[in-house]
Each structure stands twice: as C-alpha cells, then as structure tokens.
Amino acid sequence: MLIKLYEENPNQREIEKVLEVLRSGGIIIYPTDTVYGIGCDITNARAVEKVAQYKNVKIEKSNMSFICSDLSHLSDYAKPISNSIFKLLKRNLPGPFTFILEANSNVPKYFKGKKKTVGIRVPDNNIIREIVRQLGNPILSTSIHDEDEVLEYTTDPELIHEKFENFADLVIDGGFGDNIPSTVIDCTSDIPEITRQGKGELEE
Known part of the structure; x- marks a missing residue:
C-alpha cells in the first residue's frame, strides 16, 4: 500500500491506516528529515525480527535507533x-x-544483548513525529539502502514502493527524501563524540 501524506497537514484518515498497520505488527517505510526509513512498532518482537532479517543483522548487534515524537x-x-x-x-x-x-531496563530485551546503548532520533519531519505521537511509543528506525553504488539511498517514494512492496506493508509518500543519513553522536561519556558526520551541523 502506498499512501500520500503532506508534512504541513498530515491527513488523519491516512494516519489511522498507518497506525493500524503498526499496531498489527506491520512494517512501514516513511519519510524523515534525512533518508527514508524502514521500521515498525518497537514493542512488536516479530516485526523487529523481520526488519533485522532484511538488514541481515542480529537485532542486538544492529545499529537501529528509535524514533520519538519529542524528548x-x-x-x-x-x-x-x-x-x-x-x-x-x-x-x-x-x-x-x-x-x-545508555539504555535503561525499559528497552525491549531483544535489542540489548551485550549492547547497553540506544539510539534516539527526533526527526524534523512532522509526518513521522505525528505517527509516533499517536502510536504512543517509538518506531524502530533504520535507513533504506540502495544496491546502486552511485546512489546509496533511494529518494523517490514511488520507486521505493515498487522495490519494497513485497516486504513493507505500507509506504508513506512524503515527497522526495534526502540521500544523506543522520549525524550520529555518542553521548555515553562526558564528552559527546560525533561517530558519523551526516546531514546537519551539530550546535554545541
């Protein structure tokens, strides 16, 4: 299923469809302020496992993060x-x-393994933040990669839908995405450290 949502004013009826998919353990592809993401409700172990299989990683060793609606x-x-x-x-x-x-004990066990950290994202994109807000808990977030060596990330939602329709239950067309991922900052010690420079300049 491909649905169109506008960032200025996401249509509530369409958002309901997305929430229905997430609550029933489905996988969605959605816009962020960087690249398109693939994810599910973090409390649904089976859906999380499916995303990990797509990324070809063990959940506890993966670098997936949580999308929150705010702090x-x-x-x-x-x-x-x-x-x-x-x-x-x-x-x-x-x-x-x-x-x-540093993760606390509320992070679902299947994410942790030996890893004691959690990645937190609050994208500057009203569509996904509104979905998370109404869902009531975070959505798992991992970027869509492309096999194309020139273009690392697919930016056209219609092409994304074509490519992933057999895997994702729903693709949100929120307009063209970016092809630069987020900047990653490790805050587990006293001095924050940028471990991946992506989009955005960190204001310190």
Whole structure:
C-alpha cells in the first residue's frame, strides 16, 4: 500500500491506516528529515525480527535507533543524562541527528544483548513525529539502502514502493527524501563524540 501524506497537514484518515498497520505488527517505510526509513512498532518482537532479517543483522548487534515524537520519551528508554547532554539534545532536536545514550531496563530485551546503548532520533519531519505521537511509543528506525553504488539511498517514494512492496506493508509518500543519513553522536561519556558526520551541523 502506498499512501500520500503532506508534512504541513498530515491527513488523519491516512494516519489511522498507518497506525493500524503498526499496531498489527506491520512494517512501514516513511519519510524523515534525512533518508527514508524502514521500521515498525518497537514493542512488536516479530516485526523487529523481520526488519533485522532484511538488514541481515542480529537485532542486538544492529545499529537501529528509535524514533520519538519529542524528548519526553527519553527517560522511558535512556538512563538519566547530565544537564549538558540534555541541553545538547534540546538545542539540536528535532533535527537530523541520532544520539547514542545508555539504555535503561525499559528497552525491549531483544535489542540489548551485550549492547547497553540506544539510539534516539527526533526527526524534523512532522509526518513521522505525528505517527509516533499517536502510536504512543517509538518506531524502530533504520535507513533504506540502495544496491546502486552511485546512489546509496533511494529518494523517490514511488520507486521505493515498487522495490519494497513485497516486504513493507505500507509506504508513506512524503515527497522526495534526502540521500544523506543522520549525524550520529555518542553521548555515553562526558564528552559527546560525533561517530558519523551526516546531514546537519551539530550546535554545541
């Protein structure tokens, strides 16, 4: 299923369709402020497993992150952070950044393994944030990669739908995506460290 949503004013009826897919354990492909993402409700183990198989990784070894609608979800999944780290997040989110934080015990066990961290994303994209807000918990997030060596990320939602219609239950057309991924910042020590420079300049 391919549905069109506009960032300025996402249609509630269409959002309901997306929520229905997520709640029934489906996989969706959605726009962010960087590349298109593929994901599911993080509380649905079977759906998470399916995404991990697509990425050809074990869940606990994967670098998938959680998309939150705002910073109020932070304490649900991350251990308490210092004031300076909180200010850093507040200054840069919503935005094209993934912040790696120490995970707390609420993070579903299948994500953790030996890994004690969680990646948090609050994209500057109203479509996916509104979906997460109405769902009530984060969506798993991992980028769509392309086999094309020139173009690492597919940006056209219609081509994405053509390519993934047998895998994803629903593709959201939110217009052309970007082909630069998010910047990743490791905040697990006192001094935040950029581990992948992608889109966006971090305001420190």
